Amino acid sequence: MWGGGxxxxxxxxxxxxxxxxxxxxxxxxxLISSAVYVKNQLSWILQIKPRVxxxxxxxxxxxxxxxxxxxxxxxxxxxxxxxxxxxSQTTVDSGEVKTFLALAHKWxxxxxxxxxxxxxxxxxVPFIRDNLLKTIPNHQPGKPLFGMKILDVGCGGGLLxxxxxxLGASVIGIDPVDENIKTAQCHKSxxxxxxxxxxxxxxxxxxxxxxxxxxxxxxxxxxxVEHVIDLETFLQCCCQVLKPxxxxxxxxxxxxxxxxxxxxxxxxxxxxxxxxxxxTWEKFVSPETLESILESNGLSVQTVVGMLYNPFSGYWHxxxxxxxxxxxxxxxxGVQEHPMSAEFAFKGETEELQANARTNPAxxxxxxx
Amino acid sequence: xxxxxxxxxxxxxxxAYSSPLVSCRRxxxxxxxxxxxxxxxxxxxxxxxxxxxxxxxxxxHDKKILLLEAGPKKVLEKLSETYSNRVSSIxxxxxxxxxxxxAWDHICNMRYRAFRRMQVWDACSEALIMFDxxxxxxxxxxxxxxxxxxALTKQLEAVSDQVTVLYRSKAxxxxxxxxxxxxxxxxxxxxxxxxxxxxxxxxxxxxxxxNSGVRQAAGIQNVSWNYDQSxxxxxxxxxxxxxxxxxxxxxxxxxxxxxLPWSDADHTDFIDTAGAMLQYAVGLLKPTKVSAxxxxxxxxxxxxxxxxxxxxxLGHAAEYVRPRVALIGDAAHRVHPLAGQGVNMxxxxxxxxxHHLSTAAFNGKDLxxxxxxxxxxxxxxxxxxxxxxxxxxxxxxxxxSAAPLVLLRTWGLQATxxxxxxxxQIMAFAxx
Numbered sequence: 152m153w154g155g156g157x158x159x160x161x162x163x164x165x166x167x168x169x170x171x172x173x174x175x176x177x178x179x180x181x182l183i184s185s186a187v188y189v190k191n192q193l194s195w196i197l198q199i200k201p202r203v204x205x206x207x208x209x210x211x212x213x214x215x216x217x218x219x220x221x222x223x224x225x226x227x228x229x230x231x232x233x234x235x236x237x238x239s240q241t242t243v244d245s246g247e248v249k250t251f252l253a254l255a256h257k258w259x260x261x262x263x264x265x266x267x268x269x270x271x272x273x274x275x276v277p278f279i280r281d282n283l284l285k286t287i288p289n290h291q292p293g294k295p296l297f298g299m300k301i302l303d304v305g306c307g308g309g310l311l312x313x314x315x316x317x318l319g320a321s322v323i324g325i326d327p328v329d330e331n332i333k334t335a336q337c338h339k340s341x342x343x344x345x346x347x348x349x350x351x352x353x354x355x356x357x358x359x360x361x362x363x364x365x366x367x368x369x370x371x372x373x374x375x376v377e378h379v380i381d382l383e384t385f386l387q388c389c390c391q392v393l394k395p396x397x398x399x400x401x402x403x404x405x406x407x408x409x410x411x412x413x414x415x416x417x418x419x420x421x422x423x424x425x426x427x428x429x430x431t432w433e434k435f436v437s438p439e440t441l442e443s444i445l446e447s448n449g450l451s452v453q454t455v456v457g458m459l460y461n462p463f464s465g466y467w468h469x470x471x472x473x474x475x476x477x478x479x480x481x482x483x484x485g486v487q488e489h490p491m492s493a494e495f496a497f498k499g500e501t502e503e504l505q506a507n508a509r510t511n512p513a514x515x516x517x518x519x520x
Numbered sequence: 521x522x523x524x525x526x527x528x529x530x531x532x533x534x535x536a537y538s539s540p541l542v543s544c545r546r547x548x549x550x551x552x553x554x555x556x557x558x559x560x561x562x563x564x565x566x567x568x569x570x571x572x573x574x575x576x577x578x579x580x581h582d583k584k585i586l587l588l589e590a591g592p593k594k595v596l597e598k599l600s601e602t603y604s605n606r607v608s609s610i611x612x613x614x615x616x617x618x619x620x621x622x623a624w625d626h627i628c629n630m631r632y633r634a635f636r637r638m639q640v641w642d643a644c645s646e647a648l649i650m651f652d653x654x655x656x657x658x659x660x661x662x663x664x665x666x667x668x669x670x671a672l673t674k675q676l677e678a679v680s681d682q683v684t685v686l687y688r689s690k691a692x693x694x695x696x697x698x699x700x701x702x703x704x705x706x707x708x709x710x711x712x713x714x715x716x717x718x719x720x721x722x723x724x725x726x727x728x729x730x731n732s733g734v735r736q737a738a739g740i741q742n743v744s745w746n747y748d749q750s751x752x753x754x755x756x757x758x759x760x761x762x763x764x765x766x767x768x769x770x771x772x773x774x775x776x777x778x779x780l781p782w783s784d785a786d787h788t789d790f791i792d793t794a795g796a797m798l799q800y801a802v803g804l805l806k807p808t809k810v811s812a813x814x815x816x817x818x819x820x821x822x823x824x825x826x827x828x829x830x831x832x833x834l835g836h837a838a839e840y841v842r843p844r845v846a847l848i849g850d851a852a853h854r855v856h857p858l859a860g861q862g863v864n865m866x867x868x869x870x871x872x873x874x875h876h877l878s879t880a881a882f883n884g885k886d887l888x889x890x891x892x893x894x895x896x897x898x899x900x901x902x903x904x905x906x907x908x909x910x911x912x913x914x915x916x917x918x919x920x921s922a923a924p925l926v927l928l929r930t931w932g933l934q935a936t937x938x939x940x941x942x943x944x945q946i947m948a949f950a951x952x
Contacts, residue, residue, distance in 0.1 A: 318884040
C-alpha cells in the first residue's frame with residue numbers, strides 16, 4: 152500500500168540534533184507519538200511513530216510500520232500519546248478544526264502567519280489557470296476562466312478562492328470551520344465583483360456531494376488532504392462532484408524523511424514558519440499513494456510537480472523534486488456516469504463500464520460501498 | 521522582506537497623524553462609493569499615458585480605471601502655426617511605449633522631429649564628444665508636449681468604457697486603509713474630491729508632479745534640493761537652411777546651452793540654459809572613421825514671445841510604493857533637464873508598472889498588494905537612482921571653471937569619446 156515510500160519498512164534511523172544550550176526555559180520539548188488508525192474497505196493499517204526529544208538535546212526518530220494485529224514494541228523515554236481512531240464516515244478531523252479555529256482571524260494578513268500561503272498563490276493560481284485554459288477554446292480577455300464552476304474545498308479564509316474569482320470563474324468555497332467562512336465572507340463583501348462570483352458555505356465535502364454531483368468543472372483541494380481523516384472517501388467525493396473530464400487540483404506535502412525534518416521540525420518547531428501543531432507527519436501523502444487512489448477512482452493524473460519554499464525570500468518555486476511540497480493535476484475520465492447514487496453495486500453497471508475501452512478496469516472498486 | 525514591510529506600515533500610521541491631507545478612519549461595513557480597480561491621480565503626460573497603458577492592456581479588460589486631472593480638458597483643434605516651446609525629447613524606448621497603445625501614430629500624423637546625432641563640447645576646453653548612430657535609427661524625437669497630450673487624450677477617448685477621465689477634479693483628501701486587516705473596515709483607499717464626491721480604489725497611482733499630493737499624503741520622504749538655476753526655453757530661427765537633425769550642447773560655467781532641432785525650413789530650436797547639464801547619455805554606435813567636427817548652425821533671431829523660464833531642482837522619493845499606492849513620473853523623481861531624461865524616466869516607470877500590474881491581474885492578484893509593487897519599485901529605483909546621481913554629478917562637475925576639475929572633465933570627455941563601447945552603453949541605458 153505504501154509502495155515506493157521513502158521510509159524503510161522496518162527499523163529506523165537516527166537523527167541526532169545537537170541544539171544550542173540555554174533553552175531550558177523554553178517549553179518546546181515536544182514528545183509526540185501518535186497512533187493513527189485508518190479504516191477503509193480494504194485493509195487496516197496501524198502505524199505507530201514515536202518521536203522522542205529529550206532535554207539532553209538528542210532526538211531519536213524511529214518509525215515502524217505494522218499491519219493488522221502486530222503491535223510494535225515502542226521504546227520511549229517519556230510518555231506516549233495515542234490518538235483515538237475515528238470510525239465515522241466524515242473526513243473532517245475535529246482536532247484540525249480546533250487548530251484552525253484559533254487562527255481564523257489571521258488569514259488576510261499578508262505578512263502574518265499565513266504569508267507562505269499568500270505567496271503560494273504565485274504558483275498555484277497559474278497552475279490551475281493554465282491547466283483549465285487548455286480546456287477552454289476561446290477565453291475572454293480579462294476574464295480567462297469565465298463560465299467555469301470551481302469548488303474550493305477547505306478554502307480557509309478564501310486565499311485561493313478570491314484569485315480564481317477575479318479570473319472570472321464562479322467559485323464555491325467550503326470549509327468546516329465557520330469562523331474561517333465568516334472571515335472569507337467579510338473579506339469578499341468589500342469587492343462588488345467578487346461578491347457576485349464567490350459563494351461560501353460552512354460544510355464538509357461529504358455533505359454537499361449529493362446535491363452537487365457532477366456540477367463542477369474543477370475541484371481544488373489545496374493544502375487540505377494532509378488534514379483529512381479518510382483520504383479515500385475524500386478523494387472519492389471529489390471525483391463524484393466533478394463533471395466528466397473535469398479537473399482536480401491538489402497541493403500537499405509528501406511523506407518523506409525530508410518533509411519530517413524540514414516540514415515539521417524546522418518549519419514548526421525551530422523557525423516558526425508554520426504554527427505548531429498545524430501538520431502531523433502521519434497524514435502527509437506521498438504522490439504515489441495519491442496517484443493510486445486517484446486512478447482507482449477514475450481520475451487520470453496528468454501532472455505531478457514539486458514546489459519549494461524559500462523561507463528567506465518568502466517565495467515559492469517550482470521544482471523537479473517532489474519530496475517536500477508538490478502539486479498534482481488529475482482529470483476525470485470522460486465516461487458518462489450515472490447520476491450519483493450511493494450504491495452502485497449492480498453488475499449491469501459494471502459491465503457497461505468495463506465495455507467502454509477507455510475505462511480504467513479498477514474503477515468498479517469504488518462502486519462498492 | 522517582512523521586516524521592511526512592517527516598518528513601512530509603521531510609517532504610514534505615524535504619518536496619518538501629521539499630515540493634514542490624511543486620515544485613517546474605520547469604515548464599518550461596505551461603503552456604497554464606487555470601487556475602482558485603479559485610480560491615477562494627475563493627468564499630465566505621465567498620468568495620461570499610465571491610464572492609456574492600463575486601458576489598452578489585455579488583462580485589464582474588465583477592470584475599471586479612473587483618471588483624475590485638476591486642469592481642464594485640452595483640445596487641440598488643429599496644430600498651431602507656431603511651434604510650442606514646451607517640448608520633450610522622447611527616447612526610442614518611450615516611443616515604443618507610446619506606440620503600444622497607438623498614441624505614437626497620432627503623433628507621427630501631427631508633428632515631431634527625429635534627430636540622429638548629438639555633439640557636446642566643453643566651453644573651457646576643446647574636449648568634444650559626439651554621439652552618432654550608424655544605422656538609420658533615430659536617437660530620439662523632439663515632440664511638443666501639447667501634441668503628446670492630444671494623442672493621449674484621443675486614445676483615452678477610444679477606451680472610455682474602461683477608463684473614466686474626470687477633468688477639473690482635484691483630490692483633497694486621501695484615506696488609507698488600516699495597515700492590519702480589520703474585520704469590518706474597508707480595505708480600499710478612499711479619495712475625496714473638491715466637489716465632495718468620494719471613490720474607493722484598490723490601487724492609487726500618484727502621477728501628480730514633483731509637488732505630489734499623493735506622496736505627501738502617504739508620508740513618503742522626499743530627498744530634494746533646488747538648483748540655483750532656472751531654465752530658459754525659446755524658439756530660434758536659424759540663419760540658413762540645413763539638414764536639421766543634430767542636437768547640439770555646449771557646457772558653459774553658467775550652464776549649458778542646447779540647441780534641439782525642430783524643422784528644416786524654419787528651424788525651431790530650444791535653448792536650455794540650466795546648470796551644468798549632463799549630456800544625454802544616449803548610447804551611440806561607433807563613430808565613423810571620419811567624424812568631422814560639425815559646426816553648429818548660426819542663429820538668426822529668437823521667436824517673439826516664445827521665451828519661458830522655469831526653476832530647476834532635483835527630487836527623489838525614498839519609497840515609490842506603499843500598500844495600495846504607487847508613484848510614477850515626477851512624483852517619484854525630479855531630474856535636471858540636461859540629460860533630457862525626465863519624461864523618459866516617467867515613461868520607463870509606466871512600462872515597468874504596467875507590466876507588473878498586468879502579470880498580477882492575470883494571476884488574479886489583489887492589485888494593491890505589495891508583492892508586485894515592490895518588484896516595480898526595485899526595478900525602477902535601480903535605474904532611476906543611477907541616472908539621477910549621474911545627472912547631478914555632471915551638473916556639479918560642469919558648473920565650475922576650476923582648473924583641476926576642468927582638466928578632469930576634459931580628459932573624461934575625450935576618453936569617453938574615444939571608447940565607443942562605452943558610448944554605446946550610455947546610449948543604450950538612456951534609450952530604454
